[in-house]
Amino acid sequence: MKKLNLSKRMLPILFWLTIAQCALAQTFTTLVTFDGTNGFTPSTSLVQGIDGNYYGTTEEGGTGSCKIGCGTIFRITSTGSLSTLYNFCESPNCLDGSYPIAGLILGFDGNFYGVTTTGGTYNSGTIFKFSQSGALTTIYSFCALDRCADGNWPEGPLLEASDGALYGVTAFGGNLRCSGGCGTIFRINPDGSFATLYTFCSQSGCPDGAAPVGALVQATNGNFYGTTTNGGMYTCSGNLYSQTCGTIFQITSKGELTTLHNFRSIEGYYPYAGLTQGMNGNFYGTTYQGGRGICNDYGCGVGTIFGITRGGVFHTLYIFGKNDDTSDGAYPSGNLILANDGDLYGTTQSGGADTCQAGCGTIFSLSRSGLTTLHDFDGTDENPDGALFQATTGIFYGTTPGTVFSFDLGLQPFVTLIRDAAKANEMDGILGQGLTGTTNVSFNGTSASFKVVSDTLLKVQIPGGVTTGYVTVTTPTGSLTSNIPFYVIP
Numbered sequence: 427m428k429k430l431n432l433s434k435r436m437l438p439i440l441f442w443l444t445i446a447q448c449a450l451a452q453t454f455t456t457l458v459t460f461d462g463t464n465g466f467t468p469s470t471s472l473v474q475g476i477d478g479n480y481y482g483t484t485e486e487g488g489t490g491s492c493k494i495g496c497g498t499i500f501r502i503t504s505t506g507s508l509s510t511l512y513n514f515c516e517s518p519n520c521l522d523g524s525y526p527i528a529g530l531i532l533g534f535d536g537n538f539y540g541v542t543t544t545g546g547t548y549n550s551g552t553i554f555k556f557s558q559s560g561a562l563t564t565i566y567s568f569c570a571l572d573r574c575a576d577g578n579w580p581e582g583p584l585l586e587a588s589d590g591a592l593y594g595v596t597a598f599g600g601n602l603r604c605s606g607g608c609g610t611i612f613r614i615n616p617d618g619s620f621a622t623l624y625t626f627c628s629q630s631g632c633p634d635g636a637a638p639v640g641a642l643v644q645a646t647n648g649n650f651y652g653t654t655t656n657g658g659m660y661t662c663s664g665n666l667y668s669q670t671c672g673t674i675f676q677i678t679s680k681g682e683l684t685t686l687h688n689f690r691s692i693e694g695y696y697p698y699a700g701l702t703q704g705m706n707g708n709f710y711g712t713t714y715q716g717g718r719g720i721c722n723d724y725g726c727g728v729g730t731i732f733g734i735t736r737g738g739v740f741h742t743l744y745i746f747g748k749n750d751d752t753s754d755g756a757y758p759s760g761n762l763i764l765a766n767d768g769d770l771y772g773t774t775q776s777g778g779a780d781t782c783q784a785g786c787g788t789i790f791s792l793s794r795s796g797l798t799t800l801h802d803f804d805g806t807d808e809n810p811d812g813a814l815f816q817a818t819t820g821i822f823y824g825t826t827p828g829t830v831f832s833f834d835l836g837l838q839p840f841v842t843l844i845r846d847a848a849k850a851n852e853m854d855g856i857l858g859q860g861l862t863g864t865t866n867v868s869f870n871g872t873s874a875s876f877k878v879v880s881d882t883l884l885k886v887q888i889p890g891g892v893t894t895g896y897v898t899v900t901t902p903t904g905s906l907t908s909n910i911p912f913y914v915i916p
Contacts, residue, residue, distance in 0.1 A: 451836050452800065456807055457506030457823075458830040462487045464510050465498035468825040470529030470583065471760070471813040472502070474842075474857055475558070476536050478882035479503055480815070480823060481511075482830070483526040483540060490515030496524035496545070499538075499556055502830055504819065511560050520545035522564055523552035528583045528641075529812070530556070534844050534855055539592060541580040550578040550599070553592070553614055566620050574599035576622050577610035582700065583641040585650070588848045588915045589679065591615045593623075593650060595638040600625035608636040609654070611677060623681035632657035634685050635673035640700030640761065642677075644847050645736060646707055646894060646913040650677050651686075653697040653711060658688035662695040662716060662726075671695035671716070674709075674734055686738035691716045693742045694730030699761045699813070701734075702770070705911055708735050710743075710770055712758040717745040728756035728777065731770075731792060744797050752777035754799055755788040760813035762792075766820065766840045766909035769793040773810040773824060778802035782809075789814070789824070789833060800835070807831060816909065818842055818858045841899050841906045847913040850892050856884040856899060863902040869912055870895025888914075 460466045465484030472482040480502050488510065490496030496515030502508050515524040523542030530538040538556040546552035550569030556562050568577050577596030584594045592614050599607040600622070608627035614620045626636045635654030642652045651674070658673040671689035674697070689695045694713030701709040710733050718727030728747035734740045747756050755774030762772045770792040777785035779802035786808035789801040803810065807829045814824045820837035823830065844855035856867070856876075861884055867876040869892045876886040884899065897908040 451834075453832075453834040454801055455506075455832045455834075456829050457832055458502060458508045460484065460487060460828050462495065463489065464508065465500055466495065467827045468500075468830060469527060469812050469827065470825070472815045472823050472825070472830070473530050473532050473538070474815075474817055475501070475532060475538070476855070476857065476880070476883045477558070478857075478859060480817065481530055481532075481538060482825070483529050485525055485527050488513040490524065491520070492524055496520065497526045497542070499526070499530070499562075504817070504821070504832075506830070506832075508830075512556065512562055514542060515545060520549070521547060521567075522562055523554060527581050531584050531586060532844055533586050534590070534853070536855075539584050539586070541582075541584060541594060543579050543581055548574075550574060551580045551596070553580070553584070553594070565618055566614055568596065569599065573602060574607055575625070576600075576620065577612055578607055581639045585642045585644060586845060587644050587650070587679075588648065588845065588852070593642050593644075595640075595642065595652065597637050597639050597655075601627045603627045603630070603632065604636050608632060608657070609638050611638070611642070611650075611652075611681075611683075613679075623679075624677055624683050626654060627657060632670060633659055633688075634683060635675060636670070639698055640711075643701050643703055643709070644915075645703060645709075646847065646915065647736065648679070648915045650679070651675070651701050651703075651709055651736075652677070653700060655696050655698055658685070660688055660690045660695075662689075662691045672697050672713070674701070674711075674738075674740075676736070687734055687740045689713065689716070691726070693717060693740070694727070694732060694745075698759045702762045702764055703913075704733075704764060704770075705768070708733055710762050712760075712762060712772060714757055714759050717742060718747055728752055729758045729774070731758070731762070731772075731797075744792065746774065747777065752785055753779070754797060755790055756785060759811045763814050763816060764910055765791075765816050765822075765837065766907075767837055771814050771816075771822065773812070773814060775809050775811050779804070781805055787826075789822075801833060818909075839906060840909045841897060842909055843897060843912055846908075846910060847915050848888055849915050850888050850890045852888050854886055854888055856886055856897065857882060858884075858899060858906055860901050860903055860906075861899065864899055865902075866898075866900040868898050870897075888912075
């Protein structure tokens with residue numbers, strides 16, 4: 427493993443669990459190799475279902491009517507048994523959508539929700555629901571409004587917020603100052619009513635940002651936070667073209683947007699991924715390019731890791747590929763995840779050991795002591811561009827354009843909530859394993875009413891007067907603690 431130290435002046439923004447960690451054994455396993463007929467290019471994170479299995483989408487492949495397949499929905503067991511559950515574009519004119527780049531989320535109702543980038547009534551993408559029984563329902567087709575004012579090409583994963591609505595972004599549509607539109611933020615309610623909350627590039631020059639593709643995250647204050655890949659106040663120059671560098675924003679449920687940060691080349695640019703909220707309420711993310719020490723404000727690099735407070739205080743925490751050495755990785759494009767050991771984990775598309783022309787990519791962790799390269803991909807599986815996912819068994823799962831893999835560091839099992847932010851007295855779901863016979867559920871020490879639905883699912887009522895903190899489930903074999911705190915929304 428290769429370890430690199432963070433600059434000490436960057437540490438105050440971080441907050442890590444003070445757990446003494448020993449060197450952990452590592453087991454990397456390729457579970458599935460896609461062959462096209464069962465899908466191809468699973469470019470996003472997996473999600474755990476209420477049955478304990480893992481679900482995802484492939485961007486291409488399958489038996490749909492597109493030339494190379496229109497994408498699939500699949501299920502995979504912990505041992506790697508793959509089932510193709512749905513092939514997109516098998517309906518006439520692809521009314522069910524095509525190319526589901528964003529992956530799936532699990533809703534409180536036990537169904538999965540996602541988006542397709544194209545297809546639908548207007549061939550501009552859809553929002554869909556997919557049931558545990560395998561039925562797909564198209565909830566909304568984009569570009570229903572004149573000149574796609576409601577958005578076009580939704581590429582980021584959805585978010586189920588504390589109000590029960592789904593929130594998301596489109597990379598195009600909306601304001602036509604950009605070619606094809608500059609992107610939107612939208613909300614769709616359980617009854618199917620749709621609203622465009624914000625249209626990017628509302629001013630000349632797009633100081634508010636453009637082309638959001640990362641998922642939104644809801645913070646403890648009830649507001650939403652995200653990134654745009656372009657727009658903002660600064661221009662970044664690449665080898666082929668110059669574009670604005672991107673932004674970080676906050677938006678309320680009423681559509682009031684505040685730009686918190688404008689990226690510059692030296693601190694990283696093009697943040698394709700969304701944000702991850704840390705245990706201290708701050709946010710962490712990656713930029714796909716920029717940040718190299720030899721760059722100025724108009725130079726190029728191979729990506730960074732950053733942190734930002736809700737008030738907009740920004741720090742570049744790590745710069746990949748400094749001094750022209752990309753052995754630590756290059757071009758991170760997926761979300762960071764906060765694991766149950768308190769550290770952040772992610773992937774880079776390139777860099778690492780020189781087994782590919784520019785490196786095949788890496789898995790890394792970021793802790794208070796620095797960045798550690800945990801795995802170097804090789805030519806048999808390479809170029810991961812989606813986020814990792816940690817199952818409640820403690821094992822990580824991820825994807826490359828042709829595979830699904832597991833990565834076991836020996837971390838302990840835990841429980842996780844379907845919605846990790848909600849209001850007191852609302853209902854929520856808890857995922858885990860060995861939950862049959864559960865005798866107690868507590869939110870930050872306050873006991874809650876619950877029902878055992880299955881060995882992998884509890885339904886729980888959030889107790890009144892509860893405060894933000896970890897959830898503990900007492901089972902016949904011991905206690906399981908949530909991987910992240912449950913955030914109480916006022």
